Amino acid sequence: MKLLTDCTRMRFLAFLVLLITGFQAAFAQLNLSDPIPTDPKVLKGKFANGLTYYVRPNQKPEKKVELRLIVNAGSVLEDDDQQGLAHFMEHMNFNGTKNFEKNELVSYLQSIGVEFGADLNAYTSFDETVYILPVPTDKPGNLEKGFQIIEDWAHNALLTTQDIDEERGVVLEESRLGKGADMRMLDKYLPRLMNGSKYAVRLPIGKDEILKNFKPDVIRRFYKEWYRPNLMAVAVVGDIDTATAMKYLRQHFATITGPASVRPRTEFDAPARTKAEAMVVTDKEATNYTLQIIFPSVKQEPEKVLTDYRKFLQRELVTQMINRRLSDLVRSGNPPFPYAQASFEGWARHYESFYAAAGFGEWGLEKALTALTAEIVRARQHGFTESELDIAKRNMLAGVEKAYNERNTTQSSTIISEYIRNFLEQETMPGIENEYLYTKEMLPGIKVDEINKLTSQWLAGDNTFSLITGPEKAGVKLPTDAELVAMTQKGLQQTVQPMEEKAVASSLMEKKPVAGKVVSKNVDKDFNAVTYTLSNGIKVTVKPTDFKSDEIILTGVKKGGTNNYGVADKYSAQYAASVVNTMGLAGFTPTDLEKVMAGRNARASADIDNIKVRVSAGSSVKDIETMFQLLYLRIMEPRKDVELFNAYKQKQKMQLQFMMANPQYAFIDTTVKVLYNNNPLMPAMVPKPEHFDAINLDRAIEIYKNEVGGADGYHFFIVGNVTQEAIVPYLETYLASIPSQNETPSFKDNGVRAITGKKHMEVRKGKEPQSLIMAMWHGDIKYSEKLEMEADALAEVLNIKVIEELREKLGSIYGGGFYAQVSKEPYQHYSVGMQLPCGPENVEKLLTASREEIDVMRTKGPNKVDLDKVKSQWHEKHRTNVKENGYWSGRMEDVLFWGNDRDHVFEYDKWIDKLEPSDIKETADKLFGGNEFISVLYPEGT
Structure with missing residues (x-):
């Protein structure tokens, strides 16, 4: 059984009970020996x-x-x-x-x-x-x-x-x-x-x-x-x-018949481990070291009665609390591992085991293993604290409450997954109304003492299987299997202290910022939206919808970005947002912030790309003010923490130190260098350890403040279950209060270009018989939305031919295909890309076949049947998209910020219908008639 999987309407009887007597009276009727019911809506x-x-x-x-x-x-x-x-x-x-x-x-x-x-x-x-x-x-x-x-x-x-x-x-x-x-x-x-x-x-x-x-x-x-x-x-x-x-x-x-005689459908077991074991497995092409500690498998009986549901909640709480402890270590100033997680997992049906995993660096195994086993020991010996349990309960309740609020606007594809599990695994399907009712009733009664007792039982025993996987590298000494067994047993027998209770702040802001004002508003009847202009110049467009009952999304955009910075600032600019994020905001470390946010459905983040800054936020209806507070702090109060910054760098370097051992990463890195003629400002497609050494903390924070901070140039878009009148106070308090420098943000074209002419190259990496074809056709072109749509249609028609000809007829690929892009900023240009993973023996055959398909597009154009397929798929996607909040946020940004044609939004289906094979033929001749770059990965020795 899993929470948040089946969102349905409330049963009529339950609805009456809740209205007349309130939730507490309804809860009083629960009998834990009662069977878990089946949702009456299925x-x-x-x-x-x-x-x-x-x-x-x-x-x-x-x-x-x-x-x-x-x-x-x-x-x-x-x-x-x-x-x-x-x-x-x-x-x-x-x-x-x-x-x-x-x-x-x-x-x-x-x-x-x-x-x-x-x-x-x-x-x-x-x-x-x-x-x-x-x-x-x-x-x-x-x-x-x-x-x-x-x-x-x-x-x-x-x-x-x-x-x-x-x-x-x-x-x-x-x-x-x-x-x-x-x-x-x-x-x-x-x-x-x-x-x-x-x-x-x-x-x-x-x-x-x-x-x-x-x-x-x-x-x-x-x-x-x-x-x-x-x-x-x-x-x-x-x-x-x-x-x-x-x-x-x-x-x-109903009338399908089966075979006359049938073989029994055997359920295979997962034998419990009777002694501690371990393996250390390495490979020259592995890219990171991982440690896993896996406890013996235990057979799980399907949940049947409400007591079983309560046990399920208890186990979810334990998993959440262990992972929060591991996450706190990952985000600490001296992290023992770059990542870690724990869970109850099963690789055999009806069996599961507790497992914990962590990454470690070249010389960091003992530190990682000691820290990972320490948290297992701490949980089973000392359990958890009242405050930890309270945070976990609030988060769980917030999640199920949001699912309940969305019960009438949940996607069918989400609902159906629970029925699959019911058939295959006998997972119960009580319906979200019941799950919400049970969670609200049962959570308050789950006490820390019983959680701790259960945890000691679930994590008991030392018959673990310890596994290390990672690169095979000269000079790196890893333990033998026997030594790893001994190290794990030592870790599981160490003495640890109980977790200390820590005070948690109750609010994000002690004092709200000085509010500004809405100075004007403009009604946009096409979008059914209102754009407010604030006293600091910020524009905010608000579109109320009923697509999701409990969803509000916010995006903000302004011009700027990493193109404004030179070689010396390249990595400080590229990673400025992630550096700031890893240090928290205002007075909160990331760990403190997570605790403050317990039980609240709200988020806010910022990102800087080559030509713009984007902030994104979202919340439930009741947590909208929390969302605005997070957003304000994310924009205005980045936090500097040298210790956390150094830990961030170390973790990134640890995870990336062997990345080039992977043949495909090495191939992509080499290909991009050649494609952009080793331009020092070329995009870093594959991050490397030395990139993080090049980050200057103070400069990264300065760039973040320059790009993200300040009101100048921002246009925000808010879509969801909001009312325009109710949202104005939040706009005035948390957005109109952002100071303006009276500047006009802009981006620039930094001059990075792919090489011209025709270039074919080969790279030899890896021992497996694997190849990858990467091709790009590119050049300058006058931008139009019509051309952009035609280019997309061209790529999609070619993808149909990839399935029909390269996959089904030739049998030479499993996946792959074409993509196309026509861009207006930072300069007007296009690119058509192709990726085909394949066997080395099929490279020339696939290049020939793909060229033949391209030539057909250039000389004859697509046949009408294929183009009509693309048009049908686009119509279907559009019919679904127009009922999604994210779609309207994006379209309003396209029109109201970037100045694109609003007719392309409101007459989109007509634009699709106007596409003709002759349009695609003309576009194909333009896009495939210029610069061509083809790079092929072959295994070593071929």
């Missing part, structure tokens, strides 16, 4: 053939239904000769079924606005396979076909020999993408970590030799045996009524 049932179904009407977003086919079968059920075929079967369901021939399925869905990979998708894990299909219902027939598609996936896959053979290359390319240092280390430690479980020898990607050579009947056997009704569920959530959903479910699924 209809769950089972057909006679054993297939389970879930139906839940939900109107967010409108005219869309989310469909899921859930198969309780994954790689752990494979026979020895089927390793990788559960996942291969997932691929085959997109490559020919009874009602959709090969490629027809993806083509049809693209034509109705469903994007392959982004919307249409699937995944295979150890225990299950889940198919994801969102269906736009704005056109007749879409819904019927959607149900036909998932029925075909369930039992109508064709699995022809030709289709299977043609898909081998695609799956092998997906396998290739996962290879490298992490996979090589995983192959070594997984059997020991999983302690003899079958999970250790059934990674979903399988074995390449089987993927290359299996006989077609082997995968047909898997499909026949495991894709059967009693191991399947169909979930239907969205803008659909229950009667219609049930009509389609009965029509397509």
Whole structure:
């Protein structure tokens, strides 16, 4: 069971109780021995053939239904000769079924606005396979076909020999993408970590030799045996009524028959470790050192009664408190590790274990291990303090309260995930009304003594598995397996002191700033918004919406940015915002700030890019003033802390010291240097340790104040559940009070340009047979929004051809594609990029095929069918986007700050409809007719 997963309307009876008697009277009715109920808004049932179904009407977003086919079968059920075929079967369901021939399925869905990979998708894990299909219902027939598609996936896959053979290359390319240092280390430690479980020898990607050579009947056997009704569920959530959903479910699924004889669906165990063990695994291409300490697996029984729900809350509180302690250490002036986390996790269904992990530097293992085990020991010996528990409770309640407030505006794709877990893992689904009720009732009664007693039980025992993974580097001495066991045991037996209670501030501001005034306002009927001009010159545009019941988002933008600084300030400017963030704000360290913010749904951050400053904030309705206070302090009161700055630098350097050992990072770094002719102001695509040594703290703070601080040039946009009248006092207090220097911020073109002409280069890095093609076509061009849209359409049409030709016909890639950008600032230019990860043997074939597709675009243009697919996808996205707060914040900024054409916002669908193949042809000839840069990664020795 998980919090915040199923947001529904309140049941009528509960609603009456809460109105008449208040929450406390309702709480008094709870009996912890009562079963956890099922949310009445979901209809769950089972057909006679054993297939389970879930139906839940939900109107967010409108005219869309989310469909899921859930198969309780994954790689752990494979026979020895089927390793990788559960996942291969997932691929085959997109490559020919009874009602959709090969490629027809993806083509049809693209034509109705469903994007392959982004919307249409699937995944295979150890225990299950889940198919994801969102269906736009704005056109007749879409819904019927959607149900036909998932029925075909369930039992109508064709699995022809030709289709299977043609898909081998695609799956092998997906396998290739996962290879490298992490996979090589995983192959070594997984059997020991999983302690003899079958999970250790059934990674979903399988074995390449089987993927290359299996006989077609082997995968047909898997499909026949495991894709059967009693191991399947169909979930239907969205803008659909229950009667219609049930009509389609009965029509397509009630009569599916399974095999005459069935194999039992075995639940595999995760044997508990009976002694302490450890492994140290290294690889020359690994990029960081990580320590993990994993406790023995424990079988978990599904939650059934309210007592179980209470235990779930207790465990969530413990996890939150341990992680807060680890986070405090990470953010301290002398951090023992650059990152750390702890959790109750499970790699086998119905089993979980407590684990803790931390990074460490070249010589920092003992320090990291001692600190990590100290927190485990401190938690199990001394438990937690009253103040720690209070903070955790407030945060938990704030989270579930926000989910409750959003119960009528929650996305269908979020809701449906809980039904998947219910079918596969028997997670209960009481509904957010009940979860909110239970959390408010149970949290006050959870006392620190009982939490501490449970913690000592959950973290008991020393039969841990300790694991170190990291770079293999001469001169770096790591322990042997036996030495690591001894070090861990020593750490778990150390003596530690209880955590001290620390006072926590109750407010962000003791004194509010001196307020300014609204001096004028302008109504924008197009945007249904009002723009206020404040006494310090700041402009604020406010647009009330009802898209989300408990969401307010704020963005602020002004011109400026890192382009205004030279080589000496490059890294001080680039990292100014993150440096300031790591030191806290006003009088609060990051740790103090987190405690002050406990139980409040509010955030604020700042960022500086090459031509602008952006501040972002958000909150729930009740925490709007807290959001404004955070925003004010983020702009006006950066905090200087030399100790935290030095710790920040050290952590960054520790994590980046081996980054260049990764072949792809090294390739990208080399490629960018050549692309920009080693210009010292070129963008730093791959951060390096020496970049952080180049930061001057005082200069970074000065740049932050210059760019982020001050009122001059700011335009803020506020969208969400706000009223224009109620927000004015906050604008006057926290924004109009920001001082103005009466300056006009601006950005500049710093002259950084990619090299011109045609350049092809090769880089050789890495031992795996992996290549990566990176190409860019670029140049100066007169900007227009029409050209920008045409360039985007060109890239998307090319991506359709990448799927059809390079992936499905050639079988030479798994993923990759084109992107396009046409920019107005800081100078008018364009770039079209292409990335194709592949095998070295396929590089020339893919370059030739991609050139052929580009040539077709330049000489003939796209065919109308492909362009119409792109247009359908854009229409569908737009129909959803216009009901999102973030969309309107961005569009108002485009028009009201950057001066773009408002017609492009309010007539967007018409702009899409005007696109013709001839437009794309003309644009392709412009964009591919100039400078060309191609860089290819090959493995060493080729």
